[in-house]
Amino acid sequence: MGYNKSNLPKKGLRLVTEIDISRLLERVRKPASYLGREINAVFKKLGDVKVHLGLAFPDLYEVGMSHLGLKILYALVNKEPDFYAERIFAPARDMEDILRKEKIPLFSLESRTPLKNFDLIGFTLQYELSYTTILNMLDLGGIPLHSDQRKGGDPFVIGGGPGALNPEPLAPFFDFFVIGDGEEILPEILKVFAHWKDGHDRRGRAAFLKKIARIPGIYVPSFYEPLYFQGKFYGMKVLEKDAPSVIERRTVPDLENAFYPESFVVPYVDVVHDRAVLELFRGCSKGCRFCQAGYIYRPVRERTVSRLKELAGSIINSTGFEELSLSSLSSSDYSCIEGLLEELEQKFGKDYVRLSLPSLRADAYALRLADQVNRSGGVTFAPEAGSQRLRNVINKKIAEEEILEAAHLAVSSGRSHIKLYFMIGLPTETEEDLSELTRLVQKIANLRQTAGNRKHAFKVTVSVSTFVPKAHTPFQWEPQLELPEVRRRQEFLRQHLRKLRGVDFTWHEAEMSFLEAVFARGDRLLASVLERAYAMGSRLDAWSESFNFPLWEKAFAGEEIEPQNYARYKPALDDYLPWDHIDTGLSREFLKREYQRALKGDITYDCRERGCVGCGLENCSLRQVEKGVPL
Amino acid sequence: MYHYRLCFSKEGDLKFLSHLDLMRTFIRALRRAGVPVAYSKGFNPQPKLSFAAPLGVGLEGKNEYLDLYLSEHREENKLMESFNEQFPPGLKIKKISTVELNQHPLASVIGAALYVANLPAVPPDLPQTLAGILHMDTLVKVRQDKKNVKKVDLRPFIYDLKIKDVDGKDTLFMLLATGSKGGVRPQEVLELLHLERDTEIKVYRQDLFILEGGTLKNPEGICSVYYL
Numbered sequence A: 001m002g003y004n005k006s007n008l009p010k011k012g013l014r015l016v017t018e019i020d021i022s023r024l025l026e027r028v029r030k031p032a033s034y035l036g037r038e039i040n041a042v043f044k045k046l047g048d049v050k051v052h053l054g055l056a057f058p059d060l061y062e063v064g065m066s067h068l069g070l071k072i073l074y075a076l077v078n079k080e081p082d083f084y085a086e087r088i089f090a091p092a093r094d095m096e097d098i099l100r101k102e103k104i105p106l107f108s109l110e111s112r113t114p115l116k117n118f119d120l121i122g123f124t125l126q127y128e129l130s131y132t133t134i135l136n137m138l139d140l141g142g143i144p145l146h147s148d149q150r151k152g153g154d155p156f157v158i159g160g161g162p163g164a165l166n167p168e169p170l171a172p173f174f175d176f177f178v179i180g181d182g183e184e185i186l187p188e189i190l191k192v193f194a195h196w197k198d199g200h201d202r203r204g205r206a207a208f209l210k211k212i213a214r215i216p217g218i219y220v221p222s223f224y225e226p227l228y229f230q231g232k233f234y235g236m237k238v239l240e241k242d243a244p245s246v247i248e249r250r251t252v253p254d255l256e257n258a259f260y261p262e263s264f265v266v267p268y269v270d271v272v273h274d275r276a277v278l279e280l281f282r283g284c285s286k287g288c289r290f291c292q293a294g295y296i297y298r299p300v301r302e303r304t305v306s307r308l309k310e311l312a313g314s315i316i317n318s319t320g321f322e323e324l325s326l327s328s329l330s331s332s333d334y335s336c337i338e339g340l341l342e343e344l345e346q347k348f349g350k351d352y353v354r355l356s357l358p359s360l361r362a363d364a365y366a367l368r369l370a371d372q373v374n375r376s377g378g379v380t381f382a383p384e385a386g387s388q389r390l391r392n393v394i395n396k397k398i399a400e401e402e403i404l405e406a407a408h409l410a411v412s413s414g415r416s417h418i419k420l421y422f423m424i425g426l427p428t429e430t431e432e433d434l435s436e437l438t439r440l441v442q443k444i445a446n447l448r449q450t451a452g453n454r455k456h457a458f459k460v461t462v463s464v465s466t467f468v469p470k471a472h473t474p475f476q477w478e479p480q481l482e483l484p485e486v487r488r489r490q491e492f493l494r495q496h497l498r499k500l501r502g503v504d505f506t507w508h509e510a511e512m513s514f515l516e517a518v519f520a521r522g523d524r525l526l527a528s529v530l531e532r533a534y535a536m537g538s539r540l541d542a543w544s545e546s547f548n549f550p551l552w553e554k555a556f557a558g559e560e561i562e563p564q565n566y567a568r569y570k571p572a573l574d575d576y577l578p579w580d581h582i583d584t585g586l587s588r589e590f591l592k593r594e595y596q597r598a599l600k601g602d603i604t605y606d607c608r609e610r611g612c613v614g615c616g617l618e619n620c621s622l623r624q625v626e627k628g629v630p631l
Numbered sequence B: 001m002y003h004y005r006l007c008f009s010k011e012g013d014l015k016f017l018s019h020l021d022l023m024r025t026f027i028r029a030l031r032r033a034g035v036p037v038a039y040s041k042g043f044n045p046q047p048k049l050s051f052a053a054p055l056g057v058g059l060e061g062k063n064e065y066l067d068l069y070l071s072e073h074r075e076e077n078k079l080m081e082s083f084n085e086q087f088p089p090g091l092k093i094k095k096i097s098t099v100e101l102n103q104h105p106l107a108s109v110i111g112a113a114l115y116v117a118n119l120p121a122v123p124p125d126l127p128q129t130l131a132g133i134l135h136m137d138t139l140v141k142v143r144q145d146k147k148n149v150k151k152v153d154l155r156p157f158i159y160d161l162k163i164k165d166v167d168g169k170d171t172l173f174m175l176l177a178t179g180s181k182g183g184v185r186p187q188e189v190l191e192l193l194h195l196e197r198d199t200e201i202k203v204y205r206q207d208l209f210i211l212e213g214g215t216l217k218n219p220e221g222i223c224s225v226y227y228l
């Protein structure tokens, strides 16, 4: 395939605003992030397309360009001649200041069109701390923040991705949300839009919304009203007769034949994940109880080795990437992982294309796979909890011996850096669990003795985050640990780990995890807090240099909302929850059962290994392989 | 292994690429073009290519150079074609020549660079300031980076400064030391000339030179040009 010259911006490309990009870029720290003239970027004449979609990622280019979902949708939409998707990222502060000072609206990368001139803008909702950045981008792009203030010519603002599964804190700002996989539903939406635009000349926004509200997987928040009694949420009222009372999640049933890009845009600058990505499978059946991804992407759907091999070939040929990442939620669990690695190694080894396996299980088998692709560099294990008891609570089915064996193997095969991920504040956690954590780290740090002449370089990094209870998981009924106690436990670990030789300790800011917890199970009342925090200057909150917690505290106080009530929310099992109208397909009974088993420390098997565990999914393709092992 | 020397230009919007960005762009273009690059040995093999002298973010380069090693022989023109097919607009290979394998890579021998700046307005005292600098024996300036502050004598790094009329426009030529033995950045010279505030001034790098026995030479066999 290779680089297609016809993809370049054509002379006479009708730009809505000509911006002297060079003049802007000369004054910012990372100019190349705003160029948008990368290899494989798609250029179309705006006059030739019927639907103009902005794919927006509410973070900087370096982060957004590492996100697979965006790449899939970009290629998917652009293969249709009538549709045009462009990329939009958040500007860094220096660029924002110039845009504001010179009244230049935020623009897309390809045609440099201001946001307000698009037909639709789709935001991907990956993490809660990006929410004020969304407001900033809308404002910079000239789009009214509230959906009810948008008029005829304004774009429709769409939200998708995991955040859309609890969309309430963002409800007033979005025209609609897309729940679940985007591959099938996005073209459906664009087709309806093209039809509506022809007939209505972009008037009557409500008519379009009513139409798409009937498409399964679409949530139009203005058609629903949250009901409160004495400050307590008790349900959703449907205001529009055609809107469903429950919005079901869309899944692409057959991933093998689903669309996947054969080329990716090749960034100039060093983005976070600067490599080609091959999605081996979607979904995960491990059932770790804290992990939202393990519940909201079910069932597991795999691509075949031959399809993956073919895709890998096209992607490497068209991009020239030196690394191919075999991506999924748990790559060593791909059913033909060894065969795949062998075939890819054969295909690419001589061309010096490296393979990488992110998200590995912390066991010896996974480590052998990692060794197969790359024997140098560090390895990362995520035991998540330090004690066996607590690992049972969260259903992380890995024994200490397995972790130690894997770590031992890592050291003996020549690696000198082991990175360990843990969480604190997990349900039922006690100081004893934390002590066990430090003992586990100690045992791994002791492997230095076996590192021979690499002893001096041997390093263990312990990275600790704070548990955030997420909607649609068994822990949705659990409160987050209170902030002072989080800080105390961090301090406990710091004190204990700092005594260990060659151990580095890093942790996530407790205040960030607190805010995540507030919005992860938030309701519509929080929208005003987002707006106020944004107005006070909050944005790019996931970056510690711009995160400003006191400002958030002021924003909560200004709206007279107590954030503790959200982070520490402990609803009764039968309470109606602010995200209950969004249906992931998993049964509430299953989540309840999992929650109760968690508290008892009972583990639940991986349904791909021992048969269906009854998560409630209808038409699950995996159930046919059921082996009938009772729970 | 085969050693090639490439002369290329980096212009337009692509002047915003950093040295590392440019390196990535070359390596990926090579892979897309299926050029058989030679790799270093070891745990983490790297493609064998090295740029003569890194070019700063925001600067255009008219004649930049690169040493490239291939594992198989390729005809120069074919190689140039495959590169240029894979490059985004703004990057262009101008010439490729084959070099004896035992030659030093350019990075170790490049000693000077010629920078050119347009001068939209020539302040009346500029010729005098310029002559003054060339007359000085030492010109000690304080350089500060993130970590430390140190004093450096910039004068030995300034080989020549000249204002010439090019197509009716006043143009500043700066021949400056660059490379492993130290150098001075064009921006620092603009500061010495009190021109750093004029945002209309655009600087580009015209060419790179090898210093040999007190004389300047173009990188061997490529892009012979005469300035000054």
Ligand code: SF4
Pocket: A285, A298, A299, A300, A607, A608, A611, A612, A613, A614, A615, A616, A617, A618, A620, A621, A622, A623
């Ligand atoms: S329905 Fe059964 S087999 Fe399918 S994902 Fe759920 S637990 Fe697994």
